[in-house]
Amino acid sequence: MILNRCAHESEVAQWLEHGGWPAVCPAELQAHVNACRSCGDLVLVTESFQRARAEAASTARISTPSALWWRAQLRRRQAAVERIGKPLLGAQIFALVICLLVGFGLLASQAQQGIAWLKELPQTGVYTLTALWSSTLLDSNWTLMVLIPAAVTLALLGGTVVYLASEKL
Amino acid sequence: MKEPQPMQGESVLPKVLAGDAPLAATPPMDSDAFAGFYQRSARPLWAYLARVSGDPALADDLMQESYVRFLCSAWPETHNGEGEVAARRYLFRIATNLLRDHWRRPRPASIEELPEEFFAASDRSAQADSQAVLGPALAVMRPRERQLLWLAHAEDYSHREIAEITGLASASIRLLLFRARRKIASLLREQAARSGRES
Numbered sequence: 001m002i003l004n005r006c007a008h009e010s011e012v013a014q015w016l017e018h019g020g021w022p023a024v025c026p027a028e029l030q031a032h033v034n035a036c037r038s039c040g041d042l043v044l045v046t047e048s049f050q051r052a053r054a055e056a057a058s059t060a061r062i063s064t065p066s067a068l069w070w071r072a073q074l075r076r077r078q079a080a081v082e083r084i085g086k087p088l089l090g091a092q093i094f095a096l097v098i099c100l101l102v103g104f105g106l107l108a109s110q111a112q113q114g115i116a117w118l119k120e121l122p123q124t125g126v127y128t129l130t131a132l133w134s135s136t137l138l139d140s141n142w143t144l145m146v147l148i149p150a151a152v153t154l155a156l157l158g159g160t161v162v163y164l165a166s167e168k169l
Numbered sequence: 170m171k172e173p174q175p176m177q178g179e180s181v182l183p184k185v186l187a188g189d190a191p192l193a194a195t196p197p198m199d200s201d202a203f204a205g206f207y208q209r210s211a212r213p214l215w216a217y218l219a220r221v222s223g224d225p226a227l228a229d230d231l232m233q234e235s236y237v238r239f240l241c242s243a244w245p246e247t248h249n250g251e252g253e254v255a256a257r258r259y260l261f262r263i264a265t266n267l268l269r270d271h272w273r274r275p276r277p278a279s280i281e282e283l284p285e286e287f288f289a290a291s292d293r294s295a296q297a298d299s300q301a302v303l304g305p306a307l308a309v310m311r312p313r314e315r316q317l318l319w320l321a322h323a324e325d326y327s328h329r330e331i332a333e334i335t336g337l338a339s340a341s342i343r344l345l346l347f348r349a350r351r352k353i354a355s356l357l358r359e360q361a362a363r364s365g366r367e368s
Contacts, residue, residue, distance in 0.1 A: 065203055065211075068233060076240075
C-alpha cells in the first residue's frame, strides 16, 4: 500500500490536538481538508474518537483507589512469603527423601536376615503360630533389632507425612 | 568479632506475616500519590479498555488488574524520575497486554457458557450517541486496529509511544495506522450515508 501522506496532515493534527478545529483554524486549511481525502479521514476519525473518549470517560465506573492499593499490598506480601517459603519446601522434600532412603535401607538389610530365618524355619520344627511367637520371643536380641528400627522409621515417616499434609491444608 | 546473623527466613518471615515487613521491594508510590494518579488516569484507561474490548464489564476487571500489576511491578521504582506521562504510558502497556491475553484465551464453545454480562454489555454500549456511531465501525475492525486507532486518535500518542505500549515495531505503526484509519473512515462515511438515506 502506498502511503499518500499529505503535507498538511501534521498541521491539521496540531489544530485537532489543541482544540482549535474548526473554529479558529484558517479557512484555507478547512478548504484543503474538504478536498483532501487523507486530511478528511484524519479529521473524521479524530473527532469521532475524541467524542467517544469524552463520553466513555464520563460514564466510567471507577472504584476507590484505596481498595486497589491494599489489594496490591496483599499481592506483594503474598509474593514475598512465597519467595521465602521456597527454601523451606526444599528442606521438607530433602527430609522426606532421607527418611525414605533410611526406611528402604533398613528394610533391605532386615530382608536378608528374614529370608535366612524363613529358610531355617522348616528345620526348627515350629509350625504353629503360638510356638512361632514363643520361639522368636526367646531370641530377644533379634526381636529388638527389628522392632526398634521399624518403630523409629514408622514414627519418622508418619511425622513427616502428617507435617506435609498439615502444611498443604 | 562478628556476631552471628540470624537466617534470612527466620528474621524476615515473621515480619512479613505480621504485616509490618520491609518487603523485598518497597511500594513504588505511597497511597496518596497513587490516589492522585488514579483519579487522573482511571477514566481514560477505562474508556480505552471499554471501547477497544466492546465490553464494559471486562473493562472494569482489566482496569483493576492493570492498577494492581502496576503497583506490584518494579517499574515505578526504576523509572521514578520519568514522571506521570511515562507512568500512564506504562499503565496503558499493562492494559494492552491484559487485553491481548484475554483475546488469546479460548472462547466459550456454546451460548450457554457466555456470561450474563456479555449480553448486557452489548445493550448498554448501544445507548450512547458516540458509541452508536463509532461502535458498529469499531466492531468491524480487528482488535489490533482498534487499539492503534484509540491510542493515536483518542489518547494522542505518537508512533513511538504507541510502539512502546503495544510492543510493535515503530516503523510498522505508521503503515498499520494509515490502513486502519482509511478503513474506519470509509466505514464511518458509509454509515453516515446510510443513516442519511434512512432519515
